[in-house]
Amino acid sequence: MKEFMGKVGQALYFVLAGVARLWSLGSAVAAYTISAFFKKKVIPRAVLFRQMVLIGIDSTAIVSLVGASVGTVLALQAAYSLKSFGAIMYTGSLVCVAMARELGPLIASIVICGRIGARMAAEIGTMMVQEEVDALTTMGINPIRYLVVPRVLALAAMLPCLTVIADVMGMIGGWAIGVTGLGINSHLYIAKSIDALVLKDIYTGLLKSFIFSILIALVSCHQGLSVSGGADAVGKATTQAVVISIVLIIVVDCLATAVIYYALPT
Amino acid sequence: MNESEQPIIEVKELVKRFGDRAVLDGINVNIPRGKITVIMGGSGCGKTTFLRHLIGLYQPTSGDILVDGVNIAGLKEKEMNEVRRKFGMLFQGSALFNSMTVGENVAVPLREHTDLSPEIIRIIVRVKLELVGLTGFEDFMPHQISGGMKKRVALARAIALDPKIVFYDEPGAGLDPITASMIDRLILDLSKKLNITSVVVTHEMKSAFRIADQVIILHKGKVLQVGTAEEIQNSKNSYVQQFIQGESEGVIPFKQTSEAYLKGLLST
Numbered sequence: 001m002k003e004f005m006g007k008v009g010q011a012l013y014f015v016l017a018g019v020a021r022l023w024s025l026g027s028a029v030a031a032y033t034i035s036a037f038f039k040k041k042v043i044p045r046a047v048l049f050r051q052m053v054l055i056g057i058d059s060t061a062i063v064s065l066v067g068a069s070v071g072t073v074l075a076l077q078a079a080y081s082l083k084s085f086g087a088i089m090y091t092g093s094l095v096c097v098a099m100a101r102e103l104g105p106l107i108a109s110i111v112i113c114g115r116i117g118a119r120m121a122a123e124i125g126t127m128m129v130q131e132e133v134d135a136l137t138t139m140g141i142n143p144i145r146y147l148v149v150p151r152v153l154a155l156a157a158m159l160p161c162l163t164v165i166a167d168v169m170g171m172i173g174g175w176a177i178g179v180t181g182l183g184i185n186s187h188l189y190i191a192k193s194i195d196a197l198v199l200k201d202i203y204t205g206l207l208k209s210f211i212f213s214i215l216i217a218l219v220s221c222h223q224g225l226s227v228s229g230g231a232d233a234v235g236k237a238t239t240q241a242v243v244i245s246i247v248l249i250i251v252v253d254c255l256a257t258a259v260i261y262y263a264l265p266t
Numbered sequence: 267m268n269e270s271e272q273p274i275i276e277v278k279e280l281v282k283r284f285g286d287r288a289v290l291d292g293i294n295v296n297i298p299r300g301k302i303t304v305i306m307g308g309s310g311c312g313k314t315t316f317l318r319h320l321i322g323l324y325q326p327t328s329g330d331i332l333v334d335g336v337n338i339a340g341l342k343e344k345e346m347n348e349v350r351r352k353f354g355m356l357f358q359g360s361a362l363f364n365s366m367t368v369g370e371n372v373a374v375p376l377r378e379h380t381d382l383s384p385e386i387i388r389i390i391v392r393v394k395l396e397l398v399g400l401t402g403f404e405d406f407m408p409h410q411i412s413g414g415m416k417k418r419v420a421l422a423r424a425i426a427l428d429p430k431i432v433f434y435d436e437p438g439a440g441l442d443p444i445t446a447s448m449i450d451r452l453i454l455d456l457s458k459k460l461n462i463t464s465v466v467v468t469h470e471m472k473s474a475f476r477i478a479d480q481v482i483i484l485h486k487g488k489v490l491q492v493g494t495a496e497e498i499q500n501s502k503n504s505y506v507q508q509f510i511q512g513e514s515e516g517v518i519p520f521k522q523t524s525e526a527y528l529k530g531l532l533s534t
Contacts, residue, residue: 041378044377044378046370050365123365127363130359130361130364131357131358131359131361132361132362132363132364134323134357134361135355135357135361135363137322137323138321138322138323138350138353138355139350139355139374139375139378139379140346140347140348140350140351140375140378140379141374141375141378142343142347146378
């Protein structure tokens with residue numbers, strides 16, 4: 001029993017210490033971002049735009065593909081249940097609301113987490129190993145300002161955009177299956193979808209994806225910056241970045257959904 | 267004492283502990299202005315740790331480090347960055363940014379610390395690359411050039427802001443003898459032409475004695491001897507002699523003593 005409680009305490013300590021480190025990294029990033037409004041040259045533009053291209057434009061294809069597939073699957077599975085109530089024409093509304101509220105942000109975030117989070121952790125981790133981060137420090141350039149801030153901002157700007165793409169592609173996927181496979185009239189499908197969707201569905205989804213983007217960027221950069229040693233440590237940091245990000249995304253998603261739809265007045 | 271005779275770096279009673287182990291154990295040393303100082307010692311004697319204190323990457327447990335009269339022990343980041351403007355550092359593995367071209371690498375400190383226009387920065391980058399003998403390599407990526415060339419690019423980056431002091435961590439490591447001696451010549455050239463103070467950490471005898479105005483020998487976290495290259499070569503100290511002759515047996519035993527070995531075996 002004593003041993004078990006000790007393990008629990010130890011685990012709790014690791015979790016809390018991790019949260020504290022993420023918080024301090026996050027507040028440093030926030031401070032630099034705010035100071036960028038008043039001072040010149042806080043954010044290295046070249047790095048920011050390179051990251052935005054890498055995160056945004058280069059990920060469009062894969063996010064579209066995954067989004068469309070999820071929309072298709074969702075329509076097929078929903079139709080199976082809805083059929084027993086004779087409510088198959090509501091497939092469109094279900095797909096659209098689910099994509100906008102939940103699946104669009106979640107899918108875009110998880111794809112980006114695997115694609116970009118891992119890359120950030122590995123890149124910064126390798127820079128730690130090869131003394132590049134020390135080189136920045138000795139040049140009087142703060143590594144958080146030069147490496148972390150542009151990555152966080154680029155991801156925060158691009159992930160909501162990718163979420164919109166995932167939403168739209170999912171809806172198109174659902175529509176395609178609804179019209180061809182399930183035999184729903186195209187006008188009816190679209191009309192039911194527009195009836196069901198409200199603006200709140202879309203902006204809460206975008207708000208979530210914004211929160212996820214900050215989580216992914218902070219966790220990945222933090223993992224990268226805590227690398228010491230060699231290739232082994234870089235590999236570990238990369239895995240950790242992806243695993244921790246995905247777990248955090250899902251936990252925060254639960255909390256956000258509870259707060260937005262149940263705690264706040266509608 | 268006029269300004270040029272005053273040491274540029276003064277280290278007083280510098281102690282650094284990692285846990286119980288004192289890696290640096292009371293170092294007192296002056297680094298003269300405009301000269302080349304070589305710090306030598308065996309592996310694990312604390313020379314890299316010492317260098318990292320001089321550039322503010324580590325904070326000392328106790329003691330003072332005065333750079334141009336400013337104590338950098340316990341200095342805040344903002345003030346430390348002011349001091350760092352006087353520094354250039356050449357890392358052992360060059361530490362070039364792999365996602366940038368050679369030219370962009372040299373331009374990083376200029377872009378970050380000055381308000382110069384991109385055209386002027388481009389000219390300065392060319393001049394610095396010319397100084398290290400790499401004219402026309404601006405658009406190469408770091409992985410397209412050899413190890414020796416990378417070192418030279420890193421040196422060009424280190425002197426981009428015309429520092430007063432350049433630190434070199436094992437400049438000859440991993441290079442063939444010819445390239446290594448070319449780097450030595452660059453260190454000498456820069457020191458004489460631009461009147462830069464150089465601090466070189468190395469364990470390569472030949473190169474050390476070729477370039478040094480002053481040699482500092484560290485051993486077990488303490489300063490063993492300070493002197494000119496000649497004084498060190500003629501040293502009476504048996505450890506210094508073992509070190510410069512490169513003998514495996516001597517004052518420093520090849521093996522741990524048998525007692526320690528036995529203890530080590532039995533304690534699991």
